[in-house]
Amino acid sequence: MNNGINEFVNMHSEKKYAEIVILEYNFDKIFHYCIPQDLKDRISLGSRVTIPFRGKETIGCVVGFLTRSDVKNLKDIRQITDKKPLLTPQVVRLTKWISNYYLCSWEKTLNYVIPKTRKSWLNKFDIIDISPIKSTRLPEDDKSWDNEIIFSTEEVKERPHLKDIENIIKNRKCKTVLIRGNDFSSRMKIYLSCIRKTLKEGRQAIILAPNESHLSELAGLLEKEFKDNMVIFDEKIDQKAKYQKWIKIRNSQVNIALGMRSSIFVPFDKLGLIIIEREHSSLYKEERSPRYNAREVALKRAELENIPLMLSSETPSVESFWNVHENNFIEVDLNAKRERESLLKKTIIDMTKEKSKKKIISYELQQAISRSLKNKRRVVLFLNKRGFSSFMICSQCGHIPKCPDCNTSLSYHLDIQKRAQLICHNCGKRAKVTDVCAKCGSKEIRPLGMGTQKLESEIRKMFTRAEIRRLDRDSLIRDDDYRQILEEFKKGNTDILIGTQMVLKGVDFNNVDLIGIISADTLLNLPDYRSGEKTFQLLSEVISSFREISFSKEVIIQTFNPEDHCIVALKEQDYNYFYQKEIELRKELDYPPFTHIIKIVILGEDKEAVKQRAEYLISYLESLRKDKESAGFKLLGDVNMVLWKSRNDFKVQFLIKVKDLEKFNQAFKKKYDKMLSKHFDQKNRLTIDVDPLRMI
Template structure:
């Protein structure tokens, strides 16, 4: 008998031993996804090891069999198993949680627990408990419903349904069965082909045409004429203007075959992408490529930081390096921030490398993601372009990893364990497979540039734009002076004049504000009351078009009051500025301009993001108003003016990375202007013109910014001079959260004094966002130069505390402390 050790996506970092039944021994391999009994049901897990003997803590434990194997070939290679194990250890998650990150949701299973009726009519009639009786009555009418379906019919929550269901199960009146389905399956089409020699088909056409089946004769004639085409049943019946019954009749006569053929759901645009050829590189690009080429040719793991200003041709360097890797029969992973992953970005790679490019991102359907993953796994694709999760692409012979806009915070997972940073995972994966890694950015993360200064990364520079196009001049406008001059509008005199000038020339304008909505809060001027979310400790944002207020954290909405709920005053005012209000002000100030807004509120429909960009590119929009969606990776030659309505929004956040985020965003959005020989300008409005992030952005001066910021980080021992970790505790009862936080502090201090004296502990204090979705939040910030000590201290203290009814979330190397 063979045995498997299986990891499940559970918070506890445990694995479980199972016997492999004979029927599964040929397919159940290390890295295979399996179904296995766990608790009361069956769960999907991954085999992480095979054994001759079960690994059981107690010989009296009965070992169970695996229920099924979901893979013909393993989903996870040995390399990906090693990578995910490292992730689980570094980010303090379970191995199963790390493995869940490494496979797209589309290839996972969906499990329903179905409830089947066992009770007789007499037993139902004798039942006295109302909820149990209601469940049995529902099942009598419609047996085999899922728990969720029963809950919906009863109008009850799942939690209230569990006790009566458990009681019915214990009495033997119902049984629960697990129903496991794949989230996505291969898509097939039915194609038609001739089953007889051509001479016989001609005879049949004559007979059928002379008889009562002219449509059948017509279909045979079409199949003869299109013998070099693959016709589906739908296409054939449409061409012959007939129904499926005629085709079925031809099949019964043995004249045609039906065959089921699997097709690939293509997420690319249906419009053909013109092929492109490699461009001639300038000397700086050539120097960078030669350095990368040396590492590719020697199959050597080197880490390159490609620091190039916006428009300097970083993508061309990537693509020529990628072509060299493909020539060696190897594969490439290209990571792009989700926000930049537009068809425009993907088409650059498709235009150069054709159908060998697979794409992964969140806007794909489950079916499209499933097919793209299978294309990668099956060897039909050599390049994958995608967001952070694409770092787990199952390439067997990886030759290069590229991370574009490597400074982007979206490379950090923040929704579920493990809270990994794809950049750091890429560094580890490049080490495992001994391949080069290129980190590209106009505004490198402080961590990456620090590593380059320490000679841990090789720094490559592209200091100028291609074709000798100058960087756009940036004018900083002090809005305090505008206010003194009586200008209370959102447009400075300089920005208003520049917009009018560009509109008169038929040129395009981008106006940027990284805050959506109409107003950031609704305020009573009589008593000072502010409308706040009922579930979170933040003010509600007013949306003009819906006339409703909404919470950007939990989605809660309610109508805007006409009078103050607190004092009854009618002096309700809207304060703060969002993109929706900017759009309105632009329309008022420039009534002849064609204006469009692009933010997460205006792009909720699938492909809405791309549709707006396509219309803008075609010249049908004069002014595009938007958030950070318009700041990244977009190239519009006719944009000659970028206006930043308020440069201060990011600077005012209580976060040690606030200055870095502000500089990065301002530099990136400024880079959208002047990307052709027509040139361009940037006007940056601020109430803090003296801030070093603003001044550095004005001069496109990354080095100047780095010197200031690294000095601040050194003085306070913030990353990259140390490693940081946050511990967040949250729960519905504030007193319980506070108590758990103080208990954890006691344990942290005990272990720190005993074993980890160099770790600095700050907190616990209420988090800046002290309540979200009805849960109160307290947090700690820990720092140490030794990340191993940091992680071990947290593990020891959390294990010793183990609070109940409290969520405890650990984030190693956090991107935010909000």
Template structure:
């Protein structure tokens, strides 16, 4: 027996903060390794766990439960990632098992679930006549006559809320039985069946009694060797049946081999590195030189069109030459196809991609390619920060300012910040690039945490676009499309099209009409489940909620008075596209937003058509503002620059400046000069003026003054406690009680806890989403350590406040979404 491997430390995929120790049966000990998944007993259940180490100390195993099974032949993540997982769990105050589960490709863990069935000796009439059962309980027993069902299925069939306590009561009384089943993983290796002649095949002279199709299969295998069974179907359509018979006769052997699911589209032509500008070469020399010196973090501030992507590729080549791996993060899936195409043209098939747009199987295959060391370069959106590299040497975060790097799911992490952490743990280099760096990153430069690099000129020495501000207050009395496509913008579009150049019109709001109101009573048409108005999507002929996805037919009557006359107020990209098509009927117009790019391949087609000159005017949301390079776009029209300025969020000015500067940077990247028409109701606002002048430092100095005065990040640290539940009174009471506990903790003896400022509790700006009422508490402190200690103590002393069934309570460290 290997004493070191008799016990393992396991992080279970469950909402518990500690890890557990299990004993390893002797026959499994040679197979157990950190990074593998195991099936372990947990209470009365069997759940997935992750081996993260071997406990030190006395190998006493009498009181420990044994591992049920080892699920992997090879580790699914490298042992070197375990300190990273521990850091993430500690900093974001999240169960480590859930951290690992969220990091891995979805659908790979087996799951245990319960089904309910009716015993054979129980019939519906017996239950119906028993006065001890209530009406719902009798219906539950009756519906199980159709066969076993899970709790959710019973609720759906009865159209009623069937609670677990009701099912447990029926089980105790003997009316129903609960049966536990292990459901295998949905995602696994894809395999392909191959046929080959057996090692001792009979002589062809003995094939006489075989049918002609069988003989043709044997002859093909004799001449060509091992062949996939689905390929044999091209020779004999019924090959599968014949192969089975031939195997039974001992003439063939069939094996299964893993098949790689290729997520890439069309092949790309190899490229050659272009000649670098002096600025690019200086940046590459400094970063490449730091690769031999251990950890370093750089902020690359480069104007739009300055060649940051080429810098990334040259540095990736330098890292690979040194035997290190490379991770490239981009903020959205929309950008991955562009940067992936350029990296594949330079590095070939050694590039892997990781993002939620892949199928579960494709993502699993890409993950395993990285884990096996077959892909030294990985490109992906925020979830790719967990790519299974042992010691990544270069971590690149493109458009580092983008809020899309913040995950708003169960684990509230920021991939940009984690890239710096991974680089530090691996003695690697983190390179954060942007034309409009975040206030946080610029402050890290000022404090000496990051080193600053600059690209101040476009690669072909083009000038930055001229930005003209159009004051929409001067058009308030205009009717029709002139309210949002001013005469200045209309004239500029007409002139641009006449020169054979392309136009980009930006409006960060999708749909046709964003504020439908009843013409009779004036009531806005709201979502049934959220405190937000519905948006008309004219092409789909529905009203849709952009928060929860609820929709109803566009011919629906007013919820308040029943009238059918609805005024379609407000503006979205669909209405803008329709107006543009009416104004410029000869122009080829396309729209790029979430609605038009949801189908697989749709986004790539739009980008390809734009690149090939088959689109004259592109209408889009912020998807068009990030990272795309289209040399023939010479005019950018910003329809309304003020949409994000009114958000109840201290970052509203920063987000507005960044998106305006980014979308302006799409103009004039080719040989022709660019021009931007920026329409706004707030032409004097410093965010608008700074975007017009493309002067980040002016914006930074002004914004920093406000942040320092109000003690907002990066000059303080924040944690947001989010509360949500279906019953408004329960959520309100829970929030107020938790707020009282927070205030009580600030008055205690602990020095760090007294540093914390409690804001709230208060109802969230969006007070109801998806039928759940929402409250929030903001905690501010000078240091992250003070907040960490405060929240941990709050959770330890009041565990019931964070584990209630009626009210869900979540902790968001360094929050972004304040709505």
């Protein structure tokens, strides 16, 4: 579809034919229909329409208009479903981009974006019956807002980059600002100032948060000023309520939308600003089709609508900070050393120097826990069990066997005959398990693995009189368990709380003076090129849990690799050092942001059927190398194909590295539908993930 041509048709020519994507069939095709005379004035881009298809009536979405069509015997559109389209033309174009970029059908993308509706709701929430909100926009000839100050002179003097934000907002430039800061209140002041300015100009704002807890925090602050002018899409919202709020937005009843990743699609007519809080969060990546990343979609929407985008994070994604260094983004650094930070002590424990190599808790951490309990303080022990993948480690020198090609740790596996082997989950390379460390020659090399249950058992043996609770998904049996565990800890009825990432969401750290990070290595050595970044971000979040420091506190990090750049950066809380080392590694090994990665997974109940389809897919990809219109790419996992059992299915995975993603995708999609319908079905499933955040 040529958007430029279609816009010309909309503005200057009669709309004779509509390009329609059928929403009730999984076709990645556009169908042409005639527009009856009585519908020509009412039909628009994004309109849902009732159309005849294969002898039945079905629903489609209008994605373009034509003055002529080469298709013969075209049928008429029967009726328009909504009084006003649920999507704006800009959002329709955005869904087309998502379909092309993330290798997903346009039908699936539109169905994901359009809120679910029932016929009974269409009349009940009739758009025409709702009066629009009174605009706060100044008259067109009033240019007083051009000279209006967003930030005070004192604020700009303290943080000169605020002037850049002010200029971008005033001039409505399509520019991305990365706000880097550990002070949430300072970030919030910037958000509020920019939102006020945007609303005063008669424009609208979208604010995204990664999860419910951060959404609630933002909502509490925004509602104080904008309660009657905003809608909130939280995770508890049902389809009916979502549709109601969508209609309010579509009719300009409200000018602010706050929500999680899917709120990036809300259909504002005059969008003026997008804000993404904690842009580095992996929760902005949708794991279901169309598998988009809300941050990347926001970048594209800001470009399409020519508006500013504000990203913020204490520990930005490597891709975003790379864009700062490439002068694509503007950085505003709000980080400031607080006076009370001297009260926070950060200690790194080198586990290779522990006398007992099999101990989970080091002697120093054990002593620190004893001191805290003696002083009537609380202790939090953090172990991210859910991110664990078994790998080999030498407890003498800390060496971990890695793939020579991918630089990711080799995963420890037992085959059907219970024989141990090491496998690279990226390229499939295998290696033998040896009894001797390749680096130091020690025989102290073994698989490293532990969970919160094992940790709890060890802690109970050490501290028999302490009240100990565990907070992870396995410990939550009843609906009320989560709230009850947090309440008991807050009251002081729990001395030691052991947990995974869940402890970061609601734990009251006021009376906590010790956080113990049991094993930084379980995260650091995931078979994933992002493992260093994920480790630094997650453990930085654990450390920043001590936001308000009124007495001495300590964070103890146990690791077999104290010299790793992530661990060094964590101790010093130095993001710049971490980024510099990480980006050097990425460039050397050709990982994002220097290339794109596409993860392809085939799942099926029958091992041979999965293998056959994998071989066909490999031959299909190899055929693209001969296509002059395709981009060059590197395929990983085809030579040393690994099939492993995942629950009840057999699974095989491939990775594609490609620099020119747009060119590759165009070539890949040429015969993709035919391949999909011929070789894949409900029993043998194919999933494609562009720019994945999880490699396994």
